Amino acid sequence: MPLTPVLLVEDDPTDFRLIQRAFNKLSNGFQMFRLTNGDEAVEYLAGDGPYENRGAYPMPAILLLDLKLPRRSGFEVLEWLRRQVSGLNRLPVIILTSSRHSTDINRAYDLGANSYLVKPDTGAQLEELAAQFRTYWLRMNEFPSLRPEIAR
Amino acid sequence: MQTEILRTILLVEDESTDATLLLRGFEKAQVMNPVVHLTSGDEALGYLAGVREYGDRRKYPLPALILLDLKLPGMTGIQLLQWMRVQGEIRRIPVVVLTSDSNPDTIDAAYDLGANSYLVKPGNTADIARMVQAIQRYWVKLNEPPQLVMRAGQE
Numbered sequence: 001m002p003l004t005p006v007l008l009v010e011d012d013p014t015d016f017r018l019i020q021r022a023f024n025k026l027s028n029g030f031q032m033f034r035l036t037n038g039d040e041a042v043e044y045l046a047g048d049g050p051y052e053n054r055g056a057y058p059m060p061a062i063l064l065l066d067l068k069l070p071r072r073s074g075f076e077v078l079e080w081l082r083r084q085v086s087g088l089n090r091l092p093v094i095i096l097t098s099s100r101h102s103t104d105i106n107r108a109y110d111l112g113a114n115s116y117l118v119k120p121d122t123g124a125q126l127e128e129l130a131a132q133f134r135t136y137w138l139r140m141n142e143f144p145s146l147r148p149e150i151a152r
Numbered sequence: 153m154q155t156e157i158l159r160t161i162l163l164v165e166d167e168s169t170d171a172t173l174l175l176r177g178f179e180k181a182q183v184m185n186p187v188v189h190l191t192s193g194d195e196a197l198g199y200l201a202g203v204r205e206y207g208d209r210r211k212y213p214l215p216a217l218i219l220l221d222l223k224l225p226g227m228t229g230i231q232l233l234q235w236m237r238v239q240g241e242i243r244r245i246p247v248v249v250l251t252s253d254s255n256p257d258t259i260d261a262a263y264d265l266g267a268n269s270y271l272v273k274p275g276n277t278a279d280i281a282r283m284v285q286a287i288q289r290y291w292v293k294l295n296e297p298p299q300l301v302m303r304a305g306q307e
Contacts, residue, residue, distance in 0.1 A: 087260070089264070090260060090263035090264060092263075092269070100296070102299035105296050105297075105298055105299060106241075106244060106298050106299055109244035109246075109298045110243075110244060112266060114246075114268045114269060115246065115268060115269075115290075115291075115295050116295060116296040116297075117294060117295065117296065118296055129294060132286075132289050132290050132293075132294050133290075135286050135289075135290075136269075136286050136287075136289075136290040137269075139286075140271055140283060140286055141269050141270060141271060142254065142259050142270040142271065142272055143259075143270075144259055144260045144262075144263040144264075144270075145256055145259075145260055
């Protein structure tokens with residue numbers, strides 16, 4: 001079975017290490033790609049520059065998106081994504097952030113986030129989150145088709 | 153604060169066999185949240201819009217999660233999604249489509265209309281129980297729901 005590509009956009013190196021460690025404890029079935037800012041996320045999804053090579057940079061089945069990102073924020077990435085008209089707009093986006101503010105939560109849903117997760121405080125909780133994420137999204141959920149041509 | 157109040161789950165499902173299996177699955181998974189079960193798209197719209205007795209949000213709170221079948225008598229699940237998208241805060245409520253239809257065009261249409269997730273009903277009881285448990289663990293325990301202002305005559 002081909003591995004499901006998961007794209008993680010997370011700028012904080014400590015958070016990234018913790019998330020990566022929690023996900024690596026799970027048995028395989030997915031492959032995680034990591035980017036560190038919002039502009040890169042848009043370039044990756046649009047297939048610009050090096051990301052044109054979909055062999056090396058496959059279209060993700062799902063996006064794990066932090067909100068506070070350098071250059072373009074997670075909100076802006078989400079807004080851009082939902083504006084696409086060719087199928088890319090359907091990409092499921094899970095917000096993974098430390099913010100619990102209701103204004104951030106509501107704004108994310110208003111912009112079309114599929115789900116909103118708050119980064120837990122402990123490694124054990126993060127492992128639990130990774131396990132539930134994997135069971136639900138990678139084993140049960142049906143993904144939409146994404147056609148990567150972008151209307152600009 | 154109302155965060156400690158168990159959030160309501162709205163199940164929109166017209167087939168009584170499926171509904172029974174799902175509700176039993178919730179019991180088995182020890183979901184303590186109140187599950188409101190409605191059997192048509194029109195009734196679900198009435199509930200969400202707060203029509204008539206549903207205007208009493210203490211008795212009929214807005215759900216934190218909607219499990220939506222697509223094939224429904226009257227208004228379909230797709231039409232309900234379409235309606236939800238042009239509402240105020242109701243459009244934020246996470247909708248998990250839960251249907252027997254696995255046609256890729258239907259899946260795409262549901263996501264285009266803002267479905268948060270799409271699940272295909274499994275064929276047997278054990279798998280349904282597993283699915284309900286995963287729904288509970290993910291959507292009820294892990295996911296942060298939108299903050300909805302209770303309104304429509306609840307005070």
